[in-house]
Amino acid sequence: MGLLSRTASLLRNVFRRARVERDLDEEVRAYVELLADEKVAGGMSREEALRAARMEAGREQLKEQVRDVRAGALLEEFVSDVRYGLRVLRRSPGFAVVAIVTLALGIGATTAIFSVVYGVLLRPLPYAEADRLVELNELGAKGTRMHVADPNFEDLRAQNHSLEGVAEHSAWLTPVSGGSEPTRTMVAWVSRDFFPILRVQPALGRAFAPDDERFGAEPVALVSYAYWRQYLGGVRDLSALELTVDKRSASVIGVLPAGFQFPDDSDIWMPRELLERYPSRTAHNWNVLGRLRDGVPLGRARADASAIAARLKRQYGKDTMMVDAAIVPLQEFLTGRARPTLLIVFGAVGFLLLIACANVVNLLFAQAAGRDREVAIRTALGAGRRRLVRQFLTEALLLALAGGALGVLAAMWGVRALVAVAPHDLPRLDAVEVNLPVLLFALGVSVLIACALGVLTALSGPSRDLQRPLADGRGQAGAARAQRAGRLVIAAQLAITLVLLVGAGLLGRSLLRVIFLDPGFHTEHLLTMDLALPGAEQPDDSRLRGQFLHELFTRLRAIPGVQDVGGTNALPLAGGGPADGTYLLMNPQDAAPRDIAEYERFAHDAARAGDADFCVASDGYFRALGIPLLGGRPFDDRDTMDTPHVALISQSLARDKFAGRDPLGHLIEFGNMDGDLRLLTIVGIVGDVRAGSLESPPRPTVYVNYRQRSRAASRFTVVMRTDAAAAAVFGSARQIVRALDPTVPPSFSTFSRIFSASLDARRFNLTLIAVFACTALLLAVVGIYGVTAYSVARLTREIGVRMALGATAGSVLRLVLGRGMATAAAGLAVGIVGSLALTRTMQFMLFGVSATDPVTFVAVALLLAAVALLASYVPARRATRVDPQACLRYE
Numbered sequence: 043m044g045l046l047s048r049t050a051s052l053l054r055n056v057f058r059r060a061r062v063e064r065d066l067d068e069e070v071r072a073y074v075e076l077l078a079d080e081k082v083a084g085g086m087s088r089e090e091a092l093r094a095a096r097m098e099a100g101r102e103q104l105k106e107q108v109r110d111v112r113a114g115a116l117l118e119e120f121v122s123d124v125r126y127g128l129r130v131l132r133r134s135p136g137f138a139v140v141a142i143v144t145l146a147l148g149i150g151a152t153t154a155i156f157s158v159v160y161g162v163l164l165r166p167l168p169y170a171e172a173d174r175l176v177e178l179n180e181l182g183a184k185g186t187r188m189h190v191a192d193p194n195f196e197d198l199r200a201q202n203h204s205l206e207g208v209a210e211h212s213a214w215l216t217p218v219s220g221g222s223e224p225t226r227t228m229v230a231w232v233s234r235d236f237f238p239i240l241r242v243q244p245a246l247g248r249a250f251a252p253d254d255e256r257f258g259a260e261p262v263a264l265v266s267y268a269y270w271r272q273y274l275g276g277v278r279d280l281s282a283l284e285l286t287v288d289k290r291s292a293s294v295i296g297v298l299p300a301g302f303q304f305p306d307d308s309d310i311w312m313p314r315e316l317l318e319r320y321p322s323r324t325a326h327n328w329n330v331l332g333r334l335r336d337g338v339p340l341g342r343a344r345a346d347a348s349a350i351a352a353r354l355k356r357q358y359g360k361d362t363m364m365v366d367a368a369i370v371p372l373q374e375f376l377t378g379r380a381r382p383t384l385l386i387v388f389g390a391v392g393f394l395l396l397i398a399c400a401n402v403v404n405l406l407f408a409q410a411a412g413r414d415r416e417v418a419i420r421t422a423l424g425a426g427r428r429r430l431v432r433q434f435l436t437e438a439l440l441l442a443l444a445g446g447a448l449g450v451l452a453a454m455w456g457v458r459a460l461v462a463v464a465p466h467d468l469p470r471l472d473a474v475e476v477n478l479p480v481l482l483f484a485l486g487v488s489v490l491i492a493c494a495l496g497v498l499t500a501l502s503g504p505s506r507d508l509q510r511p512l513a514d515g516r517g518q519a520g521a522a523r524a525q526r527a528g529r530l531v532i533a534a535q536l537a538i539t540l541v542l543l544v545g546a547g548l549l550g551r552s553l554l555r556v557i558f559l560d561p562g563f564h565t566e567h568l569l570t571m572d573l574a575l576p577g578a579e580q581p582d583d584s585r586l587r588g589q590f591l592h593e594l595f596t597r598l599r600a601i602p603g604v605q606d607v608g609g610t611n612a613l614p615l616a617g618g619g620p621a622d623g624t625y626l627l628m629n630p631q632d633a634a635p636r637d638i639a640e641y642e643r644f645a646h647d648a649a650r651a652g653d654a655d656f657c658v659a660s661d662g663y664f665r666a667l668g669i670p671l672l673g674g675r676p677f678d679d680r681d682t683m684d685t686p687h688v689a690l691i692s693q694s695l696a697r698d699k700f701a702g703r704d705p706l707g708h709l710i711e712f713g714n715m716d717g718d719l720r721l722l723t724i725v726g727i728v729g730d731v732r733a734g735s736l737e738s739p740p741r742p743t744v745y746v747n748y749r750q751r752s753r754a755a756s757r758f759t760v761v762m763r764t765d766a767a768a769a770a771v772f773g774s775a776r777q778i779v780r781a782l783d784p785t786v787p788p789s790f791s792t793f794s795r796i797f798s799a800s801l802d803a804r805r806f807n808l809t810l811i812a813v814f815a816c817t818a819l820l821l822a823v824v825g826i827y828g829v830t831a832y833s834v835a836r837l838t839r840e841i842g843v844r845m846a847l848g849a850t851a852g853s854v855l856r857l858v859l860g861r862g863m864a865t866a867a868a869g870l871a872v873g874i875v876g877s878l879a880l881t882r883t884m885q886f887m888l889f890g891v892s893a894t895d896p897v898t899f900v901a902v903a904l905l906l907a908a909v910a911l912l913a914s915y916v917p918a919r920r921a922t923r924v925d926p927q928a929c930l931r932y933e
Contacts, residue, residue, distance in 0.1 A: 074092070077091075144401050145398060145446070147394075147821075148397070149445055150450070151394055151453075153450060155387060156483050162468065162471070163373075164479075167376075169241060175332070180326060190328050195328060208330055210329070211233070216229040216287055219785045226572075227310055229288070229310045231311075236311075245297055249264070250295075257317075259313070261290045264298055265294055267299060292312060323354075324363050326363075340371070347367035348367055351365065351366045383803075393538045393542055397535050401821050401828075405828070435497070437496070441495070445488065450476065528829040529861075535818075535869065537870070539821075541873055542815035543818075543905070543906065544877040545815070551897075552891050556890075559732070567764060568763055570759055570792065571759065572616075572760075573758045573779070583753075584752050588683060591748055594760065594778065595662065598760065602770075606763040607760065608761050610657060612655070615799075615800040616759065620657045625651070625653075626651055632721075634720055652699050658746055659746070669728050673726060674725050683750055685750075687722050690726040690727065691726075691727055693728070696727050705724050705727065706726070716753045718753060735800060761793065822906075823909055826865075826909075826914060830862050863910065866914075
């Protein structure tokens with residue numbers, strides 16, 4: 043209570059200043075009277091005693107001393123400085139508006155990008171003790187990260203001493219029925235300990251029990267809160283709820299808390315133990331989640347896992363590809379790919395903030411130069427340097443806080459725009475918002491800016507020579523000093539702007555290189571229909587799937603305007619790309635491997651083995667996408683489940699593996715991809731395609747016929763080449779699918795949209811950097827113009843004298859432009875050196891362009907030089923119109 047009462051007293055004193063000042067006057071007067079009484083008692087007259095007492099006490103100095111020691115003096119002075127600062131800003135409304143808007147631009151952009159950085163990279167995961175959650179991977183001989191094979195997972199779980207639990211998990215789109223409508227839903231398969239590791243319990247119902255987590259158990263499922271509300275009607279009695287998940291009838295036993303959708307935005311979770319265990323140590327099928335034991339550091343856990351991996355490699359040799367194990371924090375695992383790009387973007391917006399601050403510094407320099415006389419008068423009246431610095435800091439704080447408040451409002455709009463244009467695969471995008479940590483960041487940035495601006499202005503403003511400012515009524519004393527400082531700031535602005543423009547130029551050239559690549563297929567006039575098909579674990583299931591797709595293609599071709607129809611399990615650029623694995627070249631006398639173990643023994647022969655993508659496709663797929671047939675024949679009606687299985691291979695595989703020999707007729711084995719160990723006869727060669735991404739070179743690919751090898755086509759995309767309206771084709775196709783199998787919900791798009799979406803990440807990066815660079819360029823132009831105009835205004839008399847003595851308009855123009863271009867040249871030189879150093883950090887974001895690309899550097903330097911010349915020309919041209927007589931008359 044004492045602290046509260048003292049605080050209240052201080053605030054009352056601050057806001058009742060007039061009364062406090064009257065009380066202080068009374069106290070000083072009483073003190074002087076006491077001194078005078080003592081002197082009168084010593085024999086002086088009353089008048090002489092009062093005069094001597096006043097001189098001895100020093101009334102104003104005494105009042106200052108009293109103010110300094112009084113509680114609340116600092117707060118009083120701060121309020122006084124704020125009032126004075128507001129009066130200064132009111133006297134210069136144009137300056138105040140420009141400075142606040144400029145700072146709002148920089149702070150708003152920085153805050154918006156920090157919102158993304160915080161939400162994606164820094165915000166803790168929404169799990170208990172999330173910093174102890176880790177993800178495990180196998181490491182191959184070349185350090186390549188791989189998913190974990192079942193036997194290796196079991197050994198890691200049994201032998202580690204650093205993790206209190208580990209669990210397998212994976213998720214994929216699956217047809218689900220039993221709710222209000224059939225859906226294509228992300229279903230996660232998770233092993234025991236998954237939910238205990240995450241410390242997550244159902245909000246409704248129960249979790250998996252040990253009896254649920256065994257092979258052959260009755261299937262059960264947990265559902266997300268959103269799925270429960272949308273498709274299950276929010277029914278609280280779960281006993282009657284049953285879903286069909288990939289032909290498995292599963293009872294719904296629980297609803298997970300709102301917002302939980304790990305992994306991969308899943309909506310349904312089922313026990314991994316319901317699926318058959320795969321015995322191969324080279325079948326890398328599962329992600330593995332773990333939790334560190336209490337008190338165990340990450341380094342010890344990594345050493346423990348590495349030791350286990352080394353033992354397994356010694357024990358199993360070539361039967362396992364794992365030579366080491368990687369353990370990374372779960373948050374780093376989820377966001378690692380986005381981290382470098384976001385940090386570079388954050389650095390770029392930091393440069394924009396520096397440029398905005400530089401513009402405000404120039405404005406403050408110009409204003410401070412005009413206030414030399416005011417500062418000199420205040421100094422002569424007893425204001426110390428510390429007091430003046432505090433005043434400048436207060437004025438800068440007012441500007442920065444106003445700019446910060448406006449910037450936060452702009453950031454709220456900016457965050458919504460960023461989320462709208464961000465690539466769909468940016469992790470944790472739902473966590474991006476302007477929250478308390480972001481607001482604290484904006485406040486911190488504003489205060490730092492205020493301190494920097496205030497100190498710089500104070501150092502450039504107050505003059506130690508009181509004679510010149512007082513004698514010079516027009517405040518010329520600080521002009522030269524402000525001009526020199528302004529030119530230095532402009533040079534720095536140009537240097538930073540050049541760095542941003544070079545970065546934008548390199549990203550722009552990279553995007554153009556990617557766009558003009560030949561992907562190996564056509565994208566126009568193609569419609570896509572994505573299907574999540576029921577599982578096909580048994581041969582009869584595979585046959586039924588093949589028949590379903592064949593009948594679907596037949597009916598789709600009958601839609602008016604449809605010219606060609608095909609399909610594949612791995613549409614190029616649609617995300618993920620085809621599955622890759624090890625295929626085998628087989629001799630005519632070789633029999634197919636009897637099982638996967640024998641297959642893996644064959645794979646140890648480097649002369650036989652090769653690495654390629656595995657893709658299921660139809661004959662119409664190649665025609666629809668315009669993938670050329672370079673040799674042999676395509677798939678046709680002769681290729682059925684009961685005839686010898688055939689394959690098409692890509693041009694790169696034929697070139698790399700057959701070295702000029704004709705591959706047609708050769709036998710290959712690729713049964714480890716779908717469990718079908720029948721040999722494949724190569725019957726044709728097709729052109730290469732860039733399947734995973736446009737930036738990745740074409741990979742060797744083996745194509746198999748969907749009618750023979752449909753087991754791997756659980757997710758299948760139909761492509762239709764048509765010149766008809768998309769809406770009409772989609773409507774007809776939906777009816778056809780519903781008639782064939784109402785439990786298979788289709789999803790429609792256009793290939794052009796898929797192609798465009800594959801460029802989203804690169805386009806997003808370019809857009810942000812380009813916006814920052816263009817804004818920086820605009821600020822630099824304003825800064826150059828402002829400094830040059832200020833310089834011309836201060837040199838008006840000098841220019842008038844020069845012209846009166848015979849100087850021509852051309853010589854004056856060259857004088858002003860020369861000073862401006864000298865500043866620009868210095869800034870460009872520094873900027874080029876800085877760009878050569880900094881752009882190397884973004885090499886991973888470039889494609890087909892070097893980080894030191896001379897074309898980009900020269901083009902940006904010339905652009906900035908031209909802009910600087912234009913910004914200097916306007917005030918320079920004005921200088922040539924100075925009237926010498928008016929200047930001399932004024933002088």
